[in-house]
Amino acid sequence: MKVRIGLLGLGTVGIGVYQIIQNHQIQLQQQVGCAVEVSKVLVRDVKKKREVEIPEDILTIDVNDIINNPNIDIVVEVLGGIHPTSEYVKQALKNKKHVVTANKDLIAQFGQELLKIAKDNQCDLFYEASVAGGIPIIRSLVDGLASDKITKMLGIVNGTTNYILTKMTNEGTSYHDAVEQAKALGFAEADPSADVEGFDAARKMVILSSLAFSMNIELSDVYTAGITNISKEDIEYAKQLGYTIKLLGLTTRRHGEVDVSVQPTLVPNHHPLATVENEYNAVYIYGKAVGETMFYGPGAGGLPTATSIVSDVVSVIKNMRLGVNGQTITHQHNKRTIKTKDQIFSKYFMRINVKDEVGVFSKIANVFLENELSFETILQKPNLNDRGAEIIIITHQVSLQNFTNSLKAINQLPEVIGVQSSYRVE
Amino acid sequence: MKVRIGLLGLGTVGIGVYQIIQNHQIQLQQQVGCAVEVSKVLVRDVKKKREVEIPEDILTIDVNDIINNPNIDIVVEVLGGIHPTSEYVKQALKNKKHVVTANKDLIAQFGQELLKIAKDNQCDLFYEASVAGGIPIIRSLVDGLASDKITKMLGIVNGTTNYILTKMTNEGTSYHDAVEQAKALGFAEADPSADVEGFDAARKMVILSSLAFSMNIELSDVYTAGITNISKEDIEYAKQLGYTIKLLGLTTRRHGEVDVSVQPTLVPNHHPLATVENEYNAVYIYGKAVGETMFYGPGAGGLPTATSIVSDVVSVIKNMRLGVNGQTITHQHNKRTIKTKDQIFSKYFMRINVKDEVGVFSKIANVFLENELSFETILQKPNLNDRGAEIIIITHQVSLQNFTNSLKAINQLPEVIGVQSSYRVE
Numbered sequence A, B: 001m002k003v004r005i006g007l008l009g010l011g012t013v014g015i016g017v018y019q020i021i022q023n024h025q026i027q028l029q030q031q032v033g034c035a036v037e038v039s040k041v042l043v044r045d046v047k048k049k050r051e052v053e054i055p056e057d058i059l060t061i062d063v064n065d066i067i068n069n070p071n072i073d074i075v076v077e078v079l080g081g082i083h084p085t086s087e088y089v090k091q092a093l094k095n096k097k098h099v100v101t102a103n104k105d106l107i108a109q110f111g112q113e114l115l116k117i118a119k120d121n122q123c124d125l126f127y128e129a130s131v132a133g134g135i136p137i138i139r140s141l142v143d144g145l146a147s148d149k150i151t152k153m154l155g156i157v158n159g160t161t162n163y164i165l166t167k168m169t170n171e172g173t174s175y176h177d178a179v180e181q182a183k184a185l186g187f188a189e190a191d192p193s194a195d196v197e198g199f200d201a202a203r204k205m206v207i208l209s210s211l212a213f214s215m216n217i218e219l220s221d222v223y224t225a226g227i228t229n230i231s232k233e234d235i236e237y238a239k240q241l242g243y244t245i246k247l248l249g250l251t252t253r254r255h256g257e258v259d260v261s262v263q264p265t266l267v268p269n270h271h272p273l274a275t276v277e278n279e280y281n282a283v284y285i286y287g288k289a290v291g292e293t294m295f296y297g298p299g300a301g302g303l304p305t306a307t308s309i310v311s312d313v314v315s316v317i318k319n320m321r322l323g324v325n326g327q328t329i330t331h332q333h334n335k336r337t338i339k340t341k342d343q344i345f346s347k348y349f350m351r352i353n354v355k356d357e358v359g360v361f362s363k364i365a366n367v368f369l370e371n372e373l374s375f376e377t378i379l380q381k382p383n384l385n386d387r388g389a390e391i392i393i394i395t396h397q398v399s400l401q402n403f404t405n406s407l408k409a410i411n412q413l414p415e416v417i418g419v420q421s422s423y424r425v426e
Helices: A012-023 A025-032 A085-094 A104-120 A137-145 A159-171 A175-184 A199-213 A232-240 A302-322 A360-370 A400-412 B012-023 B025-032 B085-094 B104-120 B137-145 B159-171 B175-184 B199-213 B232-240 B302-322 B360-370 B400-412
Strands: A002-008 A035-042 A074-077 A098-101 A150-156 A222-224 A243-254 A257-268 A280-287 A291-298 A345-354 A375-384 A388-395 A416-425 B002-008 B035-042 B074-077 B098-101 B150-156 B222-224 B243-254 B257-268 B280-287 B291-298 B345-354 B375-384 B388-395 B416-425
Touching: A002 A012, A002 A302, A012 A025, A012 A035, A012 A302, A025 A035, A025 A302, A074 A085, A074 A302, A085 A098, A085 A104, A098 A104, A098 A302, A104 A199, A137 A199, A137 A280, A137 A291, A150 A199, A159 A175, A159 A232, A159 A243, A159 A280, A199 A222, A199 A243, A199 A257, A232 A243, A232 A345, A232 A416, A243 A416, A302 B302, A345 A360, A345 A400, A360 A388, A360 A400, A360 A416, A388 A416, A400 A416, B002 B012, B002 B302, B012 B025, B012 B035, B012 B302, B025 B035, B025 B302, B074 B085, B074 B302, B085 B098, B085 B104, B098 B104, B098 B302, B104 B199, B137 B199, B137 B280, B137 B291, B150 B199, B159 B175, B159 B232, B159 B243, B159 B280, B199 B222, B199 B243, B199 B257, B232 B243, B232 B345, B232 B416, B243 B416, B345 B360, B345 B400, B360 B375, B360 B388, B360 B400, B360 B416, B388 B416, B400 B416
Parallel strands: A002 A035, A002 A074, A074 A098, A222 A257, A257 A416, B002 B035, B002 B074, B074 B098, B222 B257, B257 B416
Antiparallel strands: A150 A243, A150 A280, A243 A257, A280 A291, A291 B291, A345 A388, A345 A416, A375 A388, B150 B243, B150 B280, B243 B257, B280 B291, B345 B388, B345 B416, B375 B388
């Protein structure tokens, strides 16, 4: 028996996949008990000079040589994008080919539909590399689900924003300069909005929370705030209070109700997530049986992503040989139930600029009292030239509803110049 | 087809394994494609009252009902100890039963021999739960080996010592009091020496380094130093310099040569290992393809350990059905080659008490010069009542040979009262 793979795309990741499979024939055979080969590769130009030696007769410019080829068992998709990629993947699944992909946009948007097609055709659709390329997080969620119940997950799942925040925190770089440095190093794209606005992280949280809670979470369920408004002052005050600001994906479940968000969060310095720096990713999981676990590693990169894809390919082949394809992770048996604002509780950080007058603080305290909000920490700064005096507050646990009401009421006080920023506190 | 498991031992972990398998029949079947049952359980007393409901007819006091029973496919060993456990495991393997164990002493001491017997009988011998119960570290090493080359591994692999050091660091507790607190909480045994002297961690590093480098590392290869001499002063100075003291297992490979140690180490506060607190464990891996990854979680505990054992059982059953038992991880194809002292390089911390005299420092500097050792950081403290003045040094990279020579020479200087402590710096 020999398993035949069709590769859609031959960029950095595709080349990595090809090389790993070529160079680890013996180890792969030991793991899966049969031979594995890359039989066809979709490229744009067969004659193009490449950094990898690859027999020309396995290259093709016609996608049908792969997705409609009865000899291909597994399709590895590293083209990216939604169209025509989603159509290719659908066709492959309908032809009973297993699919491994690194495409987070595809999975976040069409995951449910594709997983259903996969299941109906008894096929596997695996996508480990779509979230945090170098970390086996999806595997851990899927395998762990058999024996643990997850209550909460926290993730640094976007390397670009983590790099920018690390520069701002460690070197006092401004947001603007940090973005430019990230671009220069290739960590950020020319238009970095998908990253800095939190959309990329939101897609990954859709994938992770859907898996963790076996629920069909949609992108519109994710409250998403990016890092574009984080100032040096916010970072400095957080530091003084013993926190590091990170763009965190958060998802929790209580009594079957779930919330999912991506937002800047103050993480206590002694929390393992606080030390995840630069372009690294990490996912922190709270499970009922196992307790707290964290997986840390590179979020992207050609080799980590390719390694992750090959691990998925190995799982697909094992499942083929066990006759259990299409049985894991595809069915989401819990009804989608999203928490309302009065069911979401957290601590919050606020930075408020006020007129330097007697009685300001008692006005703010009254707003807090009316909204059942209490203070954990208060830091009052003297008059700052044109910004008035500054009050920094960390609250105790409060519902998002009450917190939002307080924010609004404080902003309306005549003594308050403005709430400069407010962030969740972990 | 039904897979039958024999369980040796029914303590906390054994009960956990029994319950997970009983309560997850459907999920297990989905993963492995066949039914799984616990058919026999070895206990001391069949009539004893237990916290778990378990049919009396599957209990036995005769080990032969399991290890010599032709109907048993997999033996799960949670008895602990070396004798008669090793004899039981050998007999089971010779009878072509796969074995899953959580027994680190057994694997560190008899791993090679048992793995060879397993291989000769085409059996799996899996032991994920023997190192850092709640973390899938062995699985990651074994699966990862197919496509990555590990160059270095750092581990906090003993929860007891990490708890003690956390108390000393965060609360200024003395070593003695922290040990007593750990005992009271059940984190330390009445005689804590296996933990505090580093022996437990050394056994785990034998297991991890043997796997990572595919080499038969022995316990005597591990340079082992415990935490019994760490003082509040050491922790305090480390803090001032931006470090946290951890008992780290370390193993590195360069040009095929390996070193393994367990020793107190100053970890920079921004390193993810610095935030691993209390009884938690973590393993940090440097791989050529994937880069840096870290796995963090509970090091022990009934449920995490049981969960880990069931994951191994699932892998064994998959391998049974794939016909690839006894093929992974058992063969260690690299010749055991341990670095000599002049091949091991690191930075070091030293705390030296000196007579408060002119010229002391230049004497120490001369010793450093003679041994090709240079300073990275120097902290000189004023005269401390009866201990003289105190000099704290962090060196640049130096060979262990040269560092040891310097230590000796400094201790012999008439102006030096004594080197109070010296630790590796990560």
